[in-house]
Amino acid sequence: MSDGPQPVIEGFFTTGPEPALLGSRCTECGVYYFPRQESMCRNPDCESTQFEIVELSRTGKVWSFTDACYKPPEPYHALEPFEPYAIAAVELEREKMIVLGQVATGVGVDQLRAGLPMELVLETIPDANEPAGKLTWKWKPVA
Amino acid sequence: MSQDIAIIGAGMHPWGKWGRNFVDYGVAAAREALNDAGIAWRDVQFVSGAATMRCGYPGYVAGATFAQALGWQGAEVNTSYAACASGSQALAAARTKILSGQAEVALVIGADTTPKGFLAPAKGERPDDPDWVRFRVGITNPTYFALWARRRMEIFGDTQEDFAAVKVKNARHGFTNPKARYRKLFTMEDVAASAMVANPLRLMDICATSDGGAALIVCSLDYARRIGKANAPRIAAVSTVTPTYPSAIIEMPDIATDSAVGMEAHSFRAALPRKAYEEAGIGPEDISVAEVYDLSTAAELDWIEDLQLCPRGDAAKLVREGATTVGGRIPVNPSGGLACFGEAVPAQAIAQVCELTWQLRGQAGERQVEGAKVGITGNQGLFGHGSSVIVKA
Numbered sequence: 001m002s003d004g005p006q007p008v009i010e011g012f013f014t015t016g017p018e019p020a021l022l023g024s025r026c027t028e029c030g031v032y033y034f035p036r037q038e039s040m041c042r043n044p045d046c047e048s049t050q051f052e053i054v055e056l057s058r059t060g061k062v063w064s065f066t067d068a069c070y071k072p073p074e075p076y077h078a079l080e081p082f083e084p085y086a087i088a089a090v091e092l093e094r095e096k097m098i099v100l101g102q103v104a105t106g107v108g109v110d111q112l113r114a115g116l117p118m119e120l121v122l123e124t125i126p127d128a129n130e131p132a133g134k135l136t137w138k139w140k141p142v143a
Numbered sequence: 144m145s146q147d148i149a150i151i152g153a154g155m156h157p158w159g160k161w162g163r164n165f166v167d168y169g170v171a172a173a174r175e176a177l178n179d180a181g182i183a184w185r186d187v188q189f190v191s192g193a194a195t196m197r198c199g200y201p202g203y204v205a206g207a208t209f210a211q212a213l214g215w216q217g218a219e220v221n222t223s224y225a226a227c228a229s230g231s232q233a234l235a236a237a238r239t240k241i242l243s244g245q246a247e248v249a250l251v252i253g254a255d256t257t258p259k260g261f262l263a264p265a266k267g268e269r270p271d272d273p274d275w276v277r278f279r280v281g282i283t284n285p286t287y288f289a290l291w292a293r294r295r296m297e298i299f300g301d302t303q304e305d306f307a308a309v310k311v312k313n314a315r316h317g318f319t320n321p322k323a324r325y326r327k328l329f330t331m332e333d334v335a336a337s338a339m340v341a342n343p344l345r346l347m348d349i350c351a352t353s354d355g356g357a358a359l360i361v362c363s364l365d366y367a368r369r370i371g372k373a374n375a376p377r378i379a380a381v382s383t384v385t386p387t388y389p390s391a392i393i394e395m396p397d398i399a400t401d402s403a404v405g406m407e408a409h410s411f412r413a414a415l416p417r418k419a420y421e422e423a424g425i426g427p428e429d430i431s432v433a434e435v436y437d438l439s440t441a442a443e444l445d446w447i448e449d450l451q452l453c454p455r456g457d458a459a460k461l462v463r464e465g466a467t468t469v470g471g472r473i474p475v476n477p478s479g480g481l482a483c484f485g486e487a488v489p490a491q492a493i494a495q496v497c498e499l500t501w502q503l504r505g506q507a508g509e510r511q512v513e514g515a516k517v518g519i520t521g522n523q524g525l526f527g528h529g530s531s532v533i534v535k536a
Contacts, residue, residue: 008279009270031389032402035276042401044388063393064297066289066341068281075264075279087282089290089393096403098393100282100290109342114297125281136280 005124008134011036019122020055021099021137027052032095056099058120059142060090063098065112077126088139090118104140117142146422147377148241149367150534152180152360153497156254158324158353158484165198168356168490169209169254176358182248182370184213187360189246190220191237193229193253193489205489206233209252219246227436227524228383229253230357230492231532235381237361247366253489254356264396274396274525284438285349287395289341292441296343298456301444303343305459307334309440310347310482312468317479319509322494324353325483348440353485357493359500376503378496379517380422380533386411395525412449412523419531420451425517427451430473432502432512434495435521437480446521447475450531469510477502477510492530495520499534 007013012035013021023034026041028048034056041048071082086103103112104121121140124133154175156168169192177184192206201208206220219240223232230253237249269275295301311331317323329347337347367375386394389401391408401408420426427450435446444458452473453461461467467475478484478498481491499518501507516536523529 009276029405031404031406034399035273042388043406064290064294066286066293066343068283068286068341069339072278072281072283074266075268075275076281085281087286087290096389096408097400099399100277100286100393101398102281114294 005130005132005135008125008127008136013122013137014055015122015135018058019120019137020058021120023054023056023095024051025054026050032056032097034097034099057092057094060092060099060118062112062114062116062118063089063091064114065089065103065109067109077128079126086112088112088118090139102136102138104138107141111141145364146242147364147379148238148361149364149372149375149377150359150361150496150500151367151370151372151375152176152178152182153500154179154358155322155494155497156356157322158355158487161354163256163354165195165202165254165256165354165356166208166212168354169205169252169358170212172254172356172358172490173209173213173250173252176250176360180360182360185216187218187248187250189237189240189249190218191233191249191251192220192222193233193493194222194224195255195489196224197258198256205253225383225524225528226526227486227488228492228522228528228530229489231381231522231530232383234359234361234378234493234496234532235383238378238381241361241363248360248362250358250360251493252356252358253493255487255489256354257352257487273398277396277398280398282398284395285341285344287393288349288439288442289344290393291445292343292439295441295444299459301441301459304331305444305462306343306348306440307331308462309437309443310334312462313437313476313480313482316469316477316510317483320479320483323479323483324485344439344441350438350481351485353487355484355487355490355494357490357497359493359496376500376534376536378532379425379535380419380531382415382418382422382531383529384414384418385527387414410449411527411529412445412521415523415529415531416450416519416521419519419533423533423535425533429517430519431515432477432499432518433473433475433521434478434498434518435475435480436523437476437482438486440482443475443480450519450521469512474512477507477512488524492520492522492532495522496532496534503534503536
C-alpha cells in the first residue's frame with residue numbers, strides 16, 4: 001500500500017505522474033469501454049469475449065458542462081459547508097466517447113465552453129472514513 | 144385487423160406530497176377511471192400495474208397490490224418495471240393481452256410515494272452498479288439535465304430565458320388543472336430569481352418528485368362498441384424501443400457514452416417517437432397535441448425536436464412564437480407537464496395518456512386544445528427505458 005489518499009473506486013484510473021482512466025478495448029471490433037468491460041462486447045454485431053485493458057486518452061474536448069450547487073446525496077460525501085464544483089462531459093477523439101467527471105478545484109463554469117481542450121488530473125474528494133479524502137479523476141483545462 | 148385498443152376510462156389522484164401509502168393514490172385513480180368508463184371493478188379481466196421501487200415489496204408487485212386493495216376478484220395480474228417508462232410498459236402489456244384476445248378489458252395503473260429531495264441510489268458499496276458509481280463521484284440527475292441544456296446553448300444558441308419561457312408556459316397550462324401539484328402562475332423574473340441548481344438550470348427549471356396515481360381502463364374495440372363507447376379515443380401506438388448501440392448522448396446513470404469507433408452513434412430519445420409514428424402509420428404533421436417529459440425546461444425543447452414537431456435546433460423559436468402554448472399551432476404539455484406535476488415515476492407515463500384522453504374527448508376545460516385529434520407522448524428514464532404513445536380520436 002502506498003501512502004496518501006486511495007482511489008475512490010479501485011481500478012478506475014492509474015495514479016502515476018500522467019494519470020489516465022483505465023478502460024478496456026474489444027480486440028475484435030475495436031470499441032472502448034469505461035468503466036471497463038471485460039466479459040462481453042455490447043456491440044450488437046460482435047460476440048467477442050477478448051478485451052485488453054487500455055489507458056484512455058488523457059486529453060479531450062468539452063462536449064458540455066455544468067456544476068453542482070447543492071450537496072449530492074450519499075454515497076457522495078460532502079464537507080460542511082458544501083463547496084460547489086463544476087462537472088464536464090469531455091469527448092475523447094480516439095475512443096469516440098464522452099466521459100463525465102468533476103472539473104479541477106478552482107475552475108468554474110464561467111471558464112468552460114464547448115470545444116475547450118481538457119486534460120485528466122487526480123484530486124481528492126471527501127470521504128466518510130478517510131480525513132484526507134479519496135482520489136478521483138477530474139478534468140482540467142489544458143494550460 | 145386493427146391494432147388499436149380503446150381508452151374508455153381515465154383517472155388520477157391529484158399529484159402532491161401527501162405522504163400517504165402509494166396504494167391509496169392508485170385505488171383512488173382506479174375508482175375514478177372505472178367510474179369514468181362506467182364499468183364495474185368485477186368486469187376488469189387484467190390488471191397491469193407499474194411497479195415502484197421505493198415502497199417495499201408491495202411496490203414490486205404493484206399489479207397484485209392494487210388488485211388486492213380493490214378486492215381480489217379473480218382477474219389476471221401483471222407488474223411492469225421500466226423506470227420512468229413503467230406506465231407505458233404496463234399499457235403495452237395490457238394492449239398485447241387485448242389484441243391477442245386473451246382479455247377484453249384491462250386496468251392499467253401506477254402510483255408512487257416519493258422521498259424528499261434528490262432521488263438517491265440503493266445503499267451499500269457497489270462499484271459494479273453505474274448508478275452507485277456516478278453518485279459516488281458527485282453526479283446527480285440534474286447534472287445530466289444541465290449537460291443537455293448547456294449543449295443546446297453551445298450548439299443552437301438557446302438562452303436561459305428560452306428555458307424560463309417553457310416554465311412560464313407550462314405554469315400557465317397547469318394553473319387550472321385540478322390534478323396538478325403546482326398551480327401557480329410564474330413570471331420570467333420568478334424563474335430567474337430561483338436558486339441555481341446545476342448551471343444553467345435553476346430550481347424552477349427542474350421537475351420535483353411527487354406522490355400521485357394514475358389509471359386507465361382500456362379495452363378491445365368490440366367491447367367499447369358493446370358498451371356504447373365506439374367513439375372512445377384509441378391507442379394507435381405504444382413504442383418502448385431500447386436504444387441502439389452506440390449511444391450519441393450521455394444518459395443517466397452512465398459516466399461515459401458508448402464508444403462510436405467505426406460506427407454511427409444514435410440518439411435514443413429520437414428513436415422512441417420514430418417507432419410510434421411507424422406503428423400508427425402517421426407522421427408528425429398529424430399531431431395536434433403533445434405531452435412530453437420535461438424533466439427540465441430545456442428537455443422539453445429536446446423532446447419537441449425528437450418528436451419532429453420542428454427541425455433540430457428550432458424548438459426555442461417555436462416556444463418564443465407561442466406555437467407550443469394552448470391556442471398555438473402545436474401545444475406541448477397542456478397538462479402543465481412535469482413542471483406542474485413533479486414526477487411520480489410509475490404513474491407519470493399513464494398520466495400523460497390520461498391528459499391526451501381528456502384532450503381528445505374535449506374535456507380539458509380551460510387548457511383544452513381546440514379540435515385535438517391526435518396526441519403523442521414522449522417519456523424517458525434510466526437504463527435504456529423510454530416510451531412514446533400515440534392516441535387518436
